[in-house]
Amino acid sequence: MNNTGYKRLFKLALTLTLTGCANNPAIKTDVPYHNTVTIPAHVTEHQAQGLTGTYANSLAVRNFIRHMVLEHSFSESYLNNLFSKAQRLDYVVRLENPPQYHGPKPAHPKTGGWTRYRQQFITEAHINNGVAFWSNNADSIQKASVTYGVDPEYIVAIIGVETFFGRNIGKTRIFDALTTLAFDTQRRAKFFTTELENYLLMTREEGYEPFQPVGSWAGAMGLGQFMPSSFRTLAVDFNNDGHRNLWDQCDAIGSVAHYFSRNGWQNNMPVADQTKSYNGGSTIELGTTNGSEYWRVHPNFKVIKKYNNSDKYAMAVHQLAQAIKQRRL
Numbered sequence: 001m002n003n004t005g006y007k008r009l010f011k012l013a014l015t016l017t018l019t020g021c022a023n024n025p026a027i028k029t030d031v032p033y034h035n036t037v038t039i040p041a042h043v044t045e046h047q048a049q050g051l052t053g054t055y056a057n058s059l060a061v062r063n064f065i066r067h068m069v070l071e072h073s074f075s076e077s078y079l080n081n082l083f084s085k086a087q088r089l090d091y092v093v094r095l096e097n098p099p100q101y102h103g104p105k106p107a108h109p110k111t112g113g114w115t116r117y118r119q120q121f122i123t124e125a126h127i128n129n130g131v132a133f134w135s136n137n138a139d140s141i142q143k144a145s146v147t148y149g150v151d152p153e154y155i156v157a158i159i160g161v162e163t164f165f166g167r168n169i170g171k172t173r174i175f176d177a178l179t180t181l182a183f184d185t186q187r188r189a190k191f192f193t194t195e196l197e198n199y200l201l202m203t204r205e206e207g208y209e210p211f212q213p214v215g216s217w218a219g220a221m222g223l224g225q226f227m228p229s230s231f232r233t234l235a236v237d238f239n240n241d242g243h244r245n246l247w248d249q250c251d252a253i254g255s256v257a258h259y260f261s262r263n264g265w266q267n268n269m270p271v272a273d274q275t276k277s278y279n280g281g282s283t284i285e286l287g288t289t290n291g292s293e294y295w296r297v298h299p300n301f302k303v304i305k306k307y308n309n310s311d312k313y314a315m316a317v318h319q320l321a322q323a324i325k326q327r328r329l
């Protein structure tokens with residue numbers, strides 16, 4: 001979920017208008033859409049009727065539309081209309097395929113990596129804004145902590161690391177991002193095609209207009225940066241207004257706690273302890289500018305990694321949580 005460096009480029013306040021819509025179709029994920037063959041012009045005239053724009057000649061998009069019609073009973077003309085207006089985003093392609101580094105290899109690849117990562121998130125601004133976010137949302141955070149059994153400082157810290165407490169939620173149209181990633185990139189195309197499928201289902205279930213939600217270039221949404229599949233399965237309507245809205249602070253707080261709970265968080269249990277040396281399978285090594293740090297990590301550390309599978313990410317969340325908790329006292 002995390003593409004924080006990029007997300008920091010964006011600051012946008014978003015209000016979404018929601019209407020109710022009930023549907024709970026099954027998800028089918030094993031359909032190959034990734035045929036990059038372009039339909040010949042003479043075939044296009046006949047078969048691609050109704051699909052215009054950037055993706056008019058994309059067989060992969062046509063196959064995807066057919067799948068959504070057959071599996072989820074979407075209207076073909078509705079989807080043709082949507083994909084006719086979809087925009088291929090060149091910067092999304094570039095971010096998904098960063099240029100390879102061809103310079104000299106560093107003496108130790110881990111040297112300083114944790115120091116640099118930590119400096120992005122364990123800042124005075126993050127700690128102070130975390131304390132303020134906690135105070136401004138004290139009731140919701142307390143309720144979420146009790147309801148789901150998740151230590152409150154970790155709910156706050158996740159939102160801090162993901163979006164700087166909602167300030168950097170991204171401004172890329174999710175539909176364009178996921179369409180680009182599914183059909184114009186290769187590396188994680190299957191993953192993003194499934195997320196696009198979930199996104200269209202989500203918009204139908206929740207009553208979103210598909211071009212309205214915005215988020216990260218990788219399709220993550222709201223204060224906690226949920227991907228569409230996580231939105232559908234783990235987002236909760238925590239302010240009881242009848243809608244799941246992850247751009248709303250209260251719903252985002254409840255949803256992050258629910259995510260942690262469902263992934264096995266153990267309330268009031270340790271996350272990580274620093275040790276002097278490597279000591280077996282539950283020890284991690286983080287490279288600093290002054291050598292390595294060693295930490296013994298506990299099951300809750302792995303729960304944080306379910307959010308983003310990186311030791312540095314999980315350690316940043318842990319240390320920010322502790323720093324915010326300390327300052328709040």
Ligand SMILES: [Ca+2]
Pocket residue numbers: 236237238239240241242243244245248251
């Ligand atoms: Ca709500």
